[in-house]
Amino acid sequence: MSGDQRPHIVVMGVTGCGKTTVAQQLSELAGHRFLDADDLHPPSNVEKMAAGIPLTDDDRAPWLAGVRDRLQALSDQGRRGVVACSALRRSYRDILRDVSDPVLFVHLTGEREVIHGRMHARSGHFMPPALLDSQFALLEPLDADEFGVVLDVAPAPDVIARDAVEYLHEERKVAAQ
Numbered sequence: 001m002s003g004d005q006r007p008h009i010v011v012m013g014v015t016g017c018g019k020t021t022v023a024q025q026l027s028e029l030a031g032h033r034f035l036d037a038d039d040l041h042p043p044s045n046v047e048k049m050a051a052g053i054p055l056t057d058d059d060r061a062p063w064l065a066g067v068r069d070r071l072q073a074l075s076d077q078g079r080r081g082v083v084a085c086s087a088l089r090r091s092y093r094d095i096l097r098d099v100s101d102p103v104l105f106v107h108l109t110g111e112r113e114v115i116h117g118r119m120h121a122r123s124g125h126f127m128p129p130a131l132l133d134s135q136f137a138l139l140e141p142l143d144a145d146e147f148g149v150v151l152d153v154a155p156a157p158d159v160i161a162r163d164a165v166e167y168l169h170e171e172r173k174v175a176a177q
Helices: 019-030 043-050 057-076 090-096 112-121 129-138 157-176
Strands: 008-012 033-036 081-084 103-109 148-152
Touching: 008 019, 008 057, 008 090, 008 157, 019 033, 019 081, 019 103, 019 157, 033 057, 043 057, 057 081, 057 090, 090 103, 103 157, 112 129, 148 157
Parallel strands: 008 081, 008 103, 033 081, 103 148
Antiparallel strands: none
């Protein structure tokens, strides 16, 4: 990434880790447009997840392409986005980063019990706690060659968002040198 090229940001991780909350705060701090990838799922995907049925790669492919297309549309407008998106596998992240501008992945991690407790405390979300184990089983952590940072979910969301912005500023300084 060149020092003057601002990246899109994908806040990733298993369901219930706080992606949406952190991404919303991060979008405000970074001055980027917020997108929730959950809003782009077709009804058939939402119905499957609400019924406790994990999505397949075939289910995810058009959804991920739609998220990528939204990022590219922002790039075409000279804008950037912060997306809350599970992006659990590297192959999914490869789809998301196939845009003309860099994509930074902020991987939110935490203990299963902490995330499970958060899922039970939230209301109005289609993803049931029963699917958490399938998400952990599918998760491929960021590889060393992927542009990203891993942050623990334990701090408050505003602290996590500030840590992500700090990481981004440090990376831009290094790239500018």
